[in-house]
Amino acid sequence: MSFCKTNDTIKEGDTVIIYFSFNQLQPIKVKRGSNHHTKYGSFKHADLIGKKYGSRIQCTQGTVIVLQGSPEMWTISLPHRTQIIYTPNISVITMQLDLKPGSIVIESGTGSASLSHALIRTIFPTGHLHTFEFHLQRSETARKEFKEHDVSDYVTVYHRDVCSDGFGKEDLADAVFLDLPSPWKAIESAKTAIKREGGRICSFSPCIEQVQKTSLELARLGFVNIFTVESLRRVLSIKKYDLPDFDFNMDWLKYKGNGQENENQNDQIDKNEEKPVPKKIKKNFNESDDSDDEVDGSTDATYTAKPINIQPGHTGFLTFATLLHKDFHKV
Amino acid sequence: MSFCKTNDTIKEGDTVIIYFSFNQLQPIKVKRGSNHHTKYGSFKHADLIGKKYGSRIQCTQGTVIVLQGSPEMWTISLPHRTQIIYTPNISVITMQLDLKPGSIVIESGTGSASLSHALIRTIFPTGHLHTFEFHLQRSETARKEFKEHDVSDYVTVYHRDVCSDGFGKEDLADAVFLDLPSPWKAIESAKTAIKREGGRICSFSPCIEQVQKTSLELARLGFVNIFTVESLRRVLSIKKYDLPDFDFNMDWLKYKGNGQENENQNDQIDKNEEKPVPKKIKKNFNESDDSDDEVDGSTDATYTAKPINIQPGHTGFLTFATLLHKDFHKV
Amino acid sequence: MIKEGDYVIFKKTDTMKIFPVKLNKPFMIDRFKTKLDNLVNKPFGYKYEIKDQQLHLVQNTLSDDMNKVAIFDKDNRNLVDKSANQKLSHDEIEKLKQLEDISGTEIIDRLIENSASFSQKTEYSQEKYIKKKKEKYLAVFEILKPTIRTLSEYYILGNHKRKVLNMRMDTLAQILTYSNVAAYRNVVVLESCKGLILASVVERVAGFGNVINLSPNGSHISTKEILDYMNFPPEYTQNLYNFPLERSDKLDEYIEELNKKLAIATDDTFRDKQTKKLELAHKVNEIFKTKKVDCLIIASKFRPSPILEKLIDSMAPNRNFVIYSLIQEPLIECHSFLKRTQKAIHIELSDSWLREYQVLPERTHPKNNMDCCGGYLLTGITVTNE
């Protein structure tokens, strides 16, 4: 199976994602003879083999779903070796770098390879990703993962400090992506690495000072259309709501607890976000515990969408620029 | 009449706000014998006198509403002499500076006095605003406006460059507000101006570099709890919606225009935002033209709230800090 | 300065706790025993350290972060990822913390000794590590004065968000400006926020006006908490009227009922109670019947639209109302009512967005997490159709 193709059935050796709920996903490698223990009890790896991806798997005490490894699922389940780039930013990066099958892309650093998988998915089968990482262990792990995920035909991993040693590539890339502490140190070499007909560059930085230095260096080296954006995605959970009417005719004096009575009765709206769901309910696979109210069949239930309370408010700034056709630059 | 009190009836000399719609407001000074011309025709000032604030005024070709001058109405109708501070930021500033009746506040620059009016409203009748402006004409205009708006008892206007000359105040203020190109130059003097028992400070700056310098200077001078926020308010307009069902049984081939047919029939949602409303409708006072769909009596109409398309995405950064009781500072 | 009887807020990183200042009353905070006696006549806002069960003022030192530039040249390329970088187990650390005579500094030293990766970290990471541990293990607290600002932080920081209907500071701030609350106003408040809004209003009116607090049965219980923390001077609350919401739409009837009760009263206590209720009813009636309400604020757990319908007619024209809701549907309903009846103009539905920044040399960026759920406001201005 491959992370960049869609697959139908599970085979031995596949890295699959065990899906418990929105925020509980676990990648495992299917190995006949192994057992996997979850909070819903355990299952045999052998039982997965030959099953369809997207099937429910009966554990001893509940159900989980087994999903194919895809760039988006990998991003939310991968073992973090570094801060990673998430799908909303990956989306904008992919679009702004004009990526499509056939694109040649340079990336540094590889990090936890969250972005790498998504880039490969977009540029395969005719493109190639050159990914550079200065941390030896990380580069080796990434190489191993690409192999396991059957995408290594489309990617080359380099263990190299591009800030000091450059990319060592010339007139090769359609696009360059930088996620480095000092991205400005790699831009000159990135320029060399971009194709003669020009290309796009993106730098991801958490701090504004990095953006400022990067933008200045891009301008100095003749990149144009330099611009910086922040892109956020806000998730809304869907809740049943039913605000009680105040009863102007009720004798509130006699109503228990005068004034504080329906403290907890009221806001069904926030219940799930703040109170942990009792264990009993969790035993069965029931995704709605995590974010949405159970949707029942009744047609008169009213639902509203409410942003989840605490969400990412910043990941990084994305700075983009264009390098125009090199042959027409005034020297 | 006073901008910081609530008033019932219009008197000669009052500055009133003629309200056409959300974004069309006009402050005028009521002067017996004058006429006022609007796009809905004209009315006599004399007709306003004695009327209740919040009344509809019949013009020759339509209706407008006459409103009392209040800080919020003034902010959206005042003549701009500078970039002004808007109500969402004013709100946060007022709360974070712990303002209430009795507070002594220092402000620089006065600018167009949008914030000043709101500050006065909150601190009157026992507090006082000292407002400093380095631009002579602006400081004079502000002084004149405060008089006309009957709030001059609560404010003193200084024509002075506080960055070079300081505030010239000592142990006086509960709170200091800075809206200056180089706010860090005024902080030492602001510290002197704050009461012995300590106080709060706020600096408003559009650019992040100003925030960085200001924060460093605040830290150097012993201010604590330094923090910076951005506060935005997003307005949603309320629209009727009615997405058409696709008719799977219709012979779409025979339906006119195959495919493009209901181009304009569909999104009632955006109609008002993009198409100017025909003049004919505008003739009568009808607020809903500007932002919301007309609400009709029918109970089965479905409404949704949709953010207005282009809105302020940045006004400025607000940096706050506390000065602790001066007597306990280690020297 | 802190006085006996005041409330004080203990703040440490992301936790806040609130206590009344009582003399010679030892209590536990985190794992430390302390008394508050020493705080009396000391200033608010400073950091205090618990030593010998008493609080001692600590001088603020200039934040190290501010003066240090991040060093990008040193990096972590050789730091090998290991889950077991800290050799002390969770249990061992817990045991360490139970030791009576161990100081926070000593705990931190032991943690550093047993950290495999500490020496490999960059200078910047080392500092970050120590700072984090210090915040956790040292008995140093900021002692803050309860103000609307600090209390609104207190409710949002702790797990008390629901108590204040998720009311974020900026949303509360907007309620206060858009309602035009100030001195010399008659303000009507209906809230389910433990008194956060009511206390804000009482402070902004400061005794120069009237505040009518509507609640089921006129109970102040659910709004008293924050008013207590604020410890207002008596003149602030002398014109605060706690009135039963269910009577607000039938004042004549209610007055009549009270009069009847009073007429047949024999018991003095009962008579006093009815007399007080009657006075209250007359006061509220005077404001409602003559349409003297200047500001109306609704932020309750009840569906707002029917309540707005009952209350809006008590408002003078050209006055401001603000209705808060966590979700937009109830406000869309209010909007429909207002548009249909033409009782108001300049009706705006809005939400608010607040993001904090980390401002440090070479490390300036928006904070990574934000509260996305600031709720919605419906604001507007009453008009007269006369």
Place this chain on the structure above:
Amino acid sequence: MIKEGDYVIFKKTDTMKIFPVKLNKPFMIDRFKTKLDNLVNKPFGYKYEIKDQQLHLVQNTLSDDMNKVAIFDKDNRNLVDKSANQKLSHDEIEKLKQLEDISGTEIIDRLIENSASFSQKTEYSQEKYIKKKKEKYLAVFEILKPTIRTLSEYYILGNHKRKVLNMRMDTLAQILTYSNVAAYRNVVVLESCKGLILASVVERVAGFGNVINLSPNGSHISTKEILDYMNFPPEYTQNLYNFPLERSDKLDEYIEELNKKLAIATDDTFRDKQTKKLELAHKVNEIFKTKKVDCLIIASKFRPSPILEKLIDSMAPNRNFVIYSLIQEPLIECHSFLKRTQKAIHIELSDSWLREYQVLPERTHPKNNMDCCGGYLLTGITVTNE
């Protein structure tokens, strides 16, 4: 490099216009007459200036802004506010612009001469003034290649937002990732965005897979516009199937109908047409009936829920769908359907937020205006209940 037959985008400050490159065809842009002949074999992205009715490549000069630090010491304290700082009237400026032989530079010089306040402005303000005027009066345009990125800017910048259902770049970008569109996929698209989504999908599939474009009557008219601009190589569109949405839920019936028509066909043209239709129906049937749909994208002007109900059963399990709507209610409805039928997991409703920054020395800040209306996405993964 630009070729004859390509489309090119003219960009100037905040306006973009799109033209096909035809030889010896003069046309007007702004107030300038030009031909595009000169563009052939020239690179995209550079600025070109119109001189003698032809376009000439202009070298990019290093942005002055970047190297200049704002001077805060000079200020505008003596600049007196006057409405009539520009002595030339609007009409006079218009007349100036009509002069055949006047260059943009000359117009700007005249404006400066007649500006009362220009000399009093700070150096920074003077530059800003000149830059603004230059952008307005010089015949310099960036010539951009139509790509999904530039086209999505084109539709949002102009007054064409409604044509693409307000689809913002970041929202479109998310549709493409969350749907897992790529090579070797069978993608079903239903859109009312002039082909913006369809073209994005065609590019990402790049001929290695199948794209089924559903529309009323299978018409490609409403989605053709952007595909034309993209000028794809033929292998990209060979597997693009425009199929009638109204037939998608009754394929057997439709095939039978076509077979019948074919059986009685006498006219060759008619037979060819029916044969083609039949081939198309078979192709679509093959994908739908065997549940081979890998990605489903709905961003149409129709209520999505009933359409989703019809189409989701053609999808394989563990595949991704994305539904776009400007408002949230239709997506809440889809959410209810999916939850009730348990046909999908990981269902998320989201909106997106995008803000641009001005990054200049001493003048870095978020842009003052932002598009607040990026719409909502409902994303999810199909599962099997077998």
